[in-house]
Amino acid sequence: MDVSNDPLRTAELTVIGQVTTASNVTLVCEAEQDGPQPLRVVYKPVRGERPLWDFPDGTLAEREVASYAVSQALGWGVIPETVLREGPYGPGMVQRWVDTVEDGPELVDLVPVGEIAEGYREVLRALDPSGHPVSLVHAHDPRLLRMAVLDVLINNADRKGGHVLSGVDGRVYGVDHGICLNTEPKLRTVLWGWAGESIDDELLTDITVLVKALPGELGTRLSELITEEEVRALEVRAQGLLENPVMPLPSGARPIPWPAF
Known part of the structure; x- marks a missing residue:
């Protein structure tokens, strides 16, 4: 594929804003492209990554790109197109807005306990900042299920x-x-609504395709972004789902990220 004229990969980025609620430096940029409007992207420079005790420093951008590669190999398109490239503050991850x-x-919400709408699944109950009991819920949506399996x-x-x-295109x-593929x-997620349930054959077919692709070009690409041990761990997790096609149950002291939003 010729990417020489792809603005996501090659166009100069102009910073127009910052996501101030993000843990790491997350900048909103525009890239010039053919057409009336510039391409809007998210840019996370490596130099703006906050050190973590359980992930090697300076690796979060590569993990974002590797996660995108896995999503694409599955054919699910869950993650927006994501690349590694130079930006105004050095190398980093650039992702389509x-x-x-x-x-x-x-799709994920906090609602008063007992007021869960049809088509939603309850994940847990807690108290909101005002002390009112609320339920963390998410939609029972096949697009969201793919994300949960991913x-x-x-x-x-x-x-x-x-x-x-x-x-707005109807996709989720x-x-x-950045903190994936360890x-x-x-696993810490708000999408526990399918815990303990069987995984559909259609999704298992896609996971089979992923497993078969890992020894080839996909594995080579991933090994440029994460360690060989992390690529192998991905293969083990995928093979484990094929052998026992059931969504895992929460485990550990922190199965849900906090804050949940």
């Missing part, structure tokens, strides 16, 4: 509700995959 639905129902595969340690986007996207079990 997702235009989201403004007034539609939330999180198991990439060992996502930080699937918050705010990382789930409903695109997941963002913020060799140690670290």
Whole structure:
């Protein structure tokens, strides 16, 4: 594929804003392209990554790109197109911006206990900042289920509700995959509504394709972004789902990221 004229990869980035709620430096940029409007992207420079005790320093951008590669290999398109490239503040992750639905129902939400709408699954009950009992819920949506399975595969340690986007194109996207693909079990997610349930044959077929692709070009590409041990751990997790096609149950002291949004 000729990427020489792809603005996501090659166009100069102009910073127009910053996501101030993000843990790491997250900049909103525009890249010139053919057409009336510039391409909007998210740019996370490596130099803006906050050190973590359980992930090697300076590796979060590569993990974002590796997670995108896994999503693409599955054919699910859960993660917006993501690349590694130079930007105004050095190398980093650049990802296509997702235009989201403004007034539609939330895919992940907090609702008063006992007021769960049809088509939603309860994950847990807690107290909101005012002390009122609330339920953390998410939609029973096959697009969201794919995201939940992807999180198991990439060992996502930080699937918050705010990382789930409903695109104006009718698709559901997941963002913020910097702390994924560790060799140690670290799954923390708000998408526990399918825990303990069987995985559909259609999804298992896609996981089979992923497993078969790992010894080839996909594995080579991933090994340029994460360690060989982490690639192997991905293969083990995928093979484990094929051998026991059931969504895992929460385990450990922190199965849900906090804050959840």
